[in-house]
Amino acid sequence: xxxxxxxKYPHVFSPLRVxxxxxxxxxxxxxxxxxxxxxxxxxxNYGGIxxxxxxxxxxxxxxxxxxxxxxxxxxxxxxxxxxxxxYDLDVLRESLSVVKxxxxxxxxxxxxxxxxxxxxxxxxxxxxxxxxxxPTAPVTEEILYKLxxxxxxxxxxxARFGFDALILDISNDSIVDAFMAPGFNLRxxxxxxxxxxxxxxxxxxxSRVREAIGPDFVLELRVSATLGVPETYPFEEMLQxxxxxxxxxxxxxxxxxxxxxxxxxxxxxxxxxxxxxxNLERARAIRExxxxxxxxxxAIMDVQEAERVLREGAADLVLLGRSLVADPFWPKKVLExxxxxxxxxxGCLNCFTFAxxxxxxxxxxxxxxxxxxxxxxxxDMISPAESRKRILVVGGGLAGMEAAAVLAARGHEVELHEAxxxxxxxxxxxxxxxxxxxxxxxxxxxEYRMRMSGVRVFLNSRVDADRLLRxxxxxxxxxxxxxxxxxxxxxxxxxxxxxxxxIMDRVRPGQRVVVVGGRYIGMxxxxxxxxxxxxxxxxDAGEIAQNTNPRLSGVYRDRLVELGVxxxxxxxxxxxxxxxxxxxxxxxxxxxxxxxxxxxxxTVSVKAPELEDAAARCGAGCRRIGDCRKIGDALYAIREGxxxxxxx
Numbered sequence: 001x002x003x004x005x006x007x008k009y010p011h012v013f014s015p016l017r018v019x020x021x022x023x024x025x026x027x028x029x030x031x032x033x034x035x036x037x038x039x040x041x042x043x044x045n046y047g048g049i050x051x052x053x054x055x056x057x058x059x060x061x062x063x064x065x066x067x068x069x070x071x072x073x074x075x076x077x078x079x080x081x082x083x084x085x086x087y088d089l090d091v092l093r094e095s096l097s098v099v100k101x102x103x104x105x106x107x108x109x110x111x112x113x114x115x116x117x118x119x120x121x122x123x124x125x126x127x128x129x130x131x132x133x134x135p136t137a138p139v140t141e142e143i144l145y146k147l148x149x150x151x152x153x154x155x156x157x158x159a160r161f162g163f164d165a166l167i168l169d170i171s172n173d174s175i176v177d178a179f180m181a182p183g184f185n186l187r188x189x190x191x192x193x194x195x196x197x198x199x200x201x202x203x204x205x206x207s208r209v210r211e212a213i214g215p216d217f218v219l220e221l222r223v224s225a226t227l228g229v230p231e232t233y234p235f236e237e238m239l240q241x242x243x244x245x246x247x248x249x250x251x252x253x254x255x256x257x258x259x260x261x262x263x264x265x266x267x268x269x270x271x272x273x274x275x276x277x278x279n280l281e282r283a284r285a286i287r288e289x290x291x292x293x294x295x296x297x298x299a300i301m302d303v304q305e306a307e308r309v310l311r312e313g314a315a316d317l318v319l320l321g322r323s324l325v326a327d328p329f330w331p332k333k334v335l336e337x338x339x340x341x342x343x344x345x346x347g348c349l350n351c352f353t354f355a356x357x358x359x360x361x362x363x364x365x366x367x368x369x370x371x372x373x374x375x376x377x378x379x380d381m382i383s384p385a386e387s388r389k390r391i392l393v394v395g396g397g398l399a400g401m402e403a404a405a406v407l408a409a410r411g412h413e414v415e416l417h418e419a420x421x422x423x424x425x426x427x428x429x430x431x432x433x434x435x436x437x438x439x440x441x442x443x444x445x446x447e448y449r450m451r452m453s454g455v456r457v458f459l460n461s462r463v464d465a466d467r468l469l470r471x472x473x474x475x476x477x478x479x480x481x482x483x484x485x486x487x488x489x490x491x492x493x494x495x496x497x498x499x500x501x502x503i504m505d506r507v508r509p510g511q512r513v514v515v516v517g518g519r520y521i522g523m524x525x526x527x528x529x530x531x532x533x534x535x536x537x538x539x540d541a542g543e544i545a546q547n548t549n550p551r552l553s554g555v556y557r558d559r560l561v562e563l564g565v566x567x568x569x570x571x572x573x574x575x576x577x578x579x580x581x582x583x584x585x586x587x588x589x590x591x592x593x594x595x596x597x598x599x600x601x602x603t604v605s606v607k608a609p610e611l612e613d614a615a616a617r618c619g620a621g622c623r624r625i626g627d628c629r630k631i632g633d634a635l636y637a638i639r640e641g642x643x644x645x646x647x648x
Contacts, residue, residue, distance in 0.1 A: 005335045009303050011310035013335070016060075016317070018218050018250055018293065021105060021164045023060040023317065026310055027331050028295060031063040031109045031167065032321040050328045050376050051095055055102020058331030059320065062099050063167055065109040081150070082108070083157040096162055107220060108158040109167035112151040112205060114175045116143050121175065123185040123192065128178045128231070128258070139175070141191075147175070148205060156212040165218035165251075168209050172224050172258045176202050180241075183231020198233070199241050210248045220295065221245070222253035225282040229258060235282060242290050251293045253319065254283050272347040272435045276305055284314040295319050301345050301438070303334045325351050326369050340448045343369045344441040350635050368635040369442060371402075371642040379642070385410040389648065392417070392473035392620075393455075394463045394611060397425025399626025399637035400479030401446040406645025407477075408453035415456040415471075417463045423447060425481045426603070426627065427634060429500045433524040434531070442634070465614035475622070475648060476615040479641070482603035482627035487516075493576035499525045499600040510595025511535060514581050516573055517600030518544035523556040525598050530563035537592050538565060539583050541572035603631055 006013040016023040054062055082088050092108075099106040114120055114136075121139035122128055128136075139147075158166050170176035178184040179201045185192045191200060210219060223242070226232045242252060256279055278298035287294045297319035300306055306318040323330065327343035334342070350368045372379025389412050393404045396418030408414040422428065424443040431439035450457060468476065484498045494510075499521055501507045513529050515522050518540030530536045538544065538560070544567050545553035560567060571590060574582040580593040605628045615622035625644055626637040 005337060009307045009334070012303055012307050012318070016293075018165075019216055021218055023105065024103075025058070025060045025331070026317050027059045027306065028061040028317055028319050029054050029059045029063060029104075029324055030297060030319045030321040031065040031169075032325070050324075050373070052098040052102050053328040053376055053380070054324055055099045055104035056332070057102075057324070057327075057329035058335060059104055059324070061105040061107055061165070061317075063107045063109055064095065064099075065169075081154055083154065083161070092161065105164040107165040107167050107218075108161070108163045109169050109222070110151060110154040110158055111169040111174055112176055113147050116147060121147070123175070123179050124187055126184050126186070128173065128181075128184045138187075144191075144201070148201070148208070151205060152208045152212050155209045159213035159217045165220055166209070166213055167220045167222055167253060168206065168249075169222040169253075170202055170205065171222045171253075171255050172227070176205060177224060177227065177258075180233050180237070181227055181231050182233060183229070195237055195240070199237070202241060203245065206245045206248050218251070219249050220251040220253045221249045222255065224258070225254060225256045225279060227258050228256055235285075239285060239289055242286060242292065246290045246292050249292055251295050251317070252286055252290070253295045253297075254279050254286065254315075255297050256282070272438055274299060276301060277309065280309065280312075280314050283309075284312070287313065287315060293317065297321065299347070301347075302342075303331070322347070322351055325367050325373060340445075340452075343445060345369070345438070346442055347438045348634075366635060368633075368638065369445075371639045378646075382406060382409045382646070385412055385648065388412055389474040391415075391475045391477060391648070392463070392468065392471055393477040393479060394468075394608070395425065395479035395481055395626070395628070396420070396423040396457070396459075397479055397481045397626060397637065398427050398442070398446065398634050399481075399641040400425075400477065401443075401450060402638045402641030403477050403479065403625060403645045404455045404641075405446065405449040405453050406642060407648060408450065408455045410645065410648075412648065414454070415458065416450070417458045417461040419460070419462040421460050423457070423459070429503055430634070432503050433521070434527045436524075463611065465610045468611055468614040469618055472618050473615075473620050476611065476620050477644065478608060478611060478622065478624045478628055479626045480606040480608045480611075480624075480628040482605050482631055484599065485601045485604050487573075487599060487601070489576065492578045494578075494580060494594055494597055496576070496597045496599065499598050502598055503528065509534065509598060512580075512594040513537070513596045513598055514539065514592050514594040515598045515600055516540075516581070517602070518542075518567065518569065519546060519600070519602075520553070520556075521602075522600035523553065523560060525600050526560055526565050527556065527563065529598070530560070530565050536563075536565045537568065537594070539568045539571040539573060539581075539590075539592070542570065544569045603627065605629070605631060 013025045016026060051062060082092055096106050120136045121143060122136040125136055125138040155166055179191060180198050185198055190197055192198060213219060223238060225238055226235050276299040279296050283294050283296040293316040295317035296309060296315035300318055301323050309315050309318055323345045326345040330342045346369060348368050350366050367373040391407050391412050391414045393400045393414060393416040396416055400416060401423060404414050404416045427443060430436060484500055489496055497507045502509060502525055509529060512535045515526050515538045518538045522538055526536050526538050545557060568585055571583045571585040574584055580591060581597060583590045607628055612622050623644060625640040
């Protein structure tokens with residue numbers, strides 16, 4: 001089987017020798033949230049996502065970074081010293097050990113800090129992480145050299161500690177990157193102005209780190225091709241710099257963008273709106289211009305994309321981030337021919353939504369498709385049920401499908417009934433929204449899991465109280481989902497339709513459209529309609545994009561502006577007229593003529609209390625999960641299904 005997979009993807013599964021180490025294949029884990037701690041070896045209390053699982057999962061190299069403490073900012077993280085105390089050394093030693101046990105190489109990422117004695121510095125006193133950055137002070141040459149000395153010493157310690165390679169990170173939010181960028185570096189001394197002056201610090205840190213670690217230690221230089229914001233340096237300057245240090249480095253670790261900037265962040269961690277293989281052509285340019293190996297990132301989501309990158313000669317290695325969060329074992333599954341078992345990343349960026357998903361995972365990292373992130377020890381193994389039950393799952397949305405798959409895998413007799421002609425519930429609608437084609441892998445994967453675990457699935461099968469009593473299950477799982485929220489309508493009004501009918505092409509709106517509701521779905525409907533040439537306005541009683549992921553909503557807003565969509569925040573709907581809608585806007589009446597009103601005002605739970613009553617009458621336990629319990633999103637739904645499946 002290994003031979004078959006290796007033959008199908010020969011470039012991905014070919015070894016690579018770099019100085020004194022051998023990569024068993026061309027797949028590497030990024031440093032994305034891989035932070036060693038003692039919490040447990042499989043993951044950590046701040047995003048160290050499955051270090052051991054990734055190693056067992058088949059990647060050749062795992063990059064690790066060190067934050068020093070939970071919740072440290074990027075600025076503090078770059079300055080944190082993992083070799084400063086016995087406790088920190090023990091953490092590293094243990095983490096390094098489990099990586100080796102899992103059969104992977106390990107690289108330590110170090111960077112140059114921006115904080116010295118409690119003060120955050122930047123080249124010219126400009127924050128380069130809006131809107132989250134703290135006030136900064138212009139760095140003096142004395143402080144700059146102290147920060148540089150700290151970084152060099154960390155690199156020296158990492159090389160001596162037992163790591164196989166060093167990743168020198170001068171990318172995205174690094175102070176080194178800020179010095180290179182003319183929009184952040186306004187200095188007029190020998191550290192600013194010309195290319196030579198702005199890149200002086202980068203030249204210096206590469207030279208000093210190479211001297212510190214010696215000529216035979218593998219040095220990987222992490223750089224941003226560009227920062228993805230107006231303040232950036234051009235890619236041509238980065239190419240020139242890499243050419244100048246090619247004899248001092250072994251590998252270029254290529255990213256694009258900045259972590260804290262909206263515009264730059266969508267390049268660093270490309271969401272659904274951005275193309276896959278984002279850095280392909282720039283990686284190719286580096287590889288063709290410089291005598292170095294290239295390790296490429298940028299929305300490479302599966303083995304087919306990785307094979308293409310390598311086959312075309314654009315890079316020598318492939319960096320995997322979010323795809324390994326979704327499934328750290330997917331390289332091994334490819335080798336073993338278990339393609340259907342791979343949980344594919346859908347690009348939703350819930351893994352990065354630290355602030356807004358604390359309710360799900362207070363330690364900082366979550367994943368829509370993988371509820372076991374940061375809970376690997378309890379989720380990796382599915383234990384047999386103490387007693388076998390006949391379980392009825394009503395509803396074939398995400399929550400119901402996940403629960404059914406886990407319950408059946410534990411040995412229960414499970415049947416799932418879905419009233420519609422296909423599985424997926426509200427997710428089917430979501431996956432048809434603009435730019436969300438990656439979402440479409442989720443339902444087939446859940447279907448596969450149900451099929452492999454032996455769930456009996458019935459479509460076009462509506463369960464009422466009488467039918468439930470006839471089935472007489474031992475336990476009932478209600479996953480009846482939600483339905484679009486409605487508005488009381490007057491007779492004199494334009495055509496009023498539900499947004500879901502627009503997305504699914506079940507209705508054809510007129511040329512002038514008002515979308516009521518400005519959260520994700522409202523913005524999605526606005527984009528879809530405007531892209532077909534319609535005149536679109538969006539109104540919302542609150543803020544546009546309120547309570548949404550800023551990494552995604554900002555892109556939607558930008559696209560809406562580009563398409564000429566009018567957006568009216570804090571503009572509640574007052575009512576319908578014969579030719580449009582009335583709304584309250586800035587203390588006055590706003591009349592918007594339109595042919596069609598598209599409702600995007602959310603959903604309401606389908607509670608089905610009659611089924612709860614019927615379950616009680618036949619002596620069966622009963623639990624609601626997903627939207628029928630509480631309106632949430634896919635992450636909530638899958639998480640609840642996974643947890644229930646392990647409880648019963």
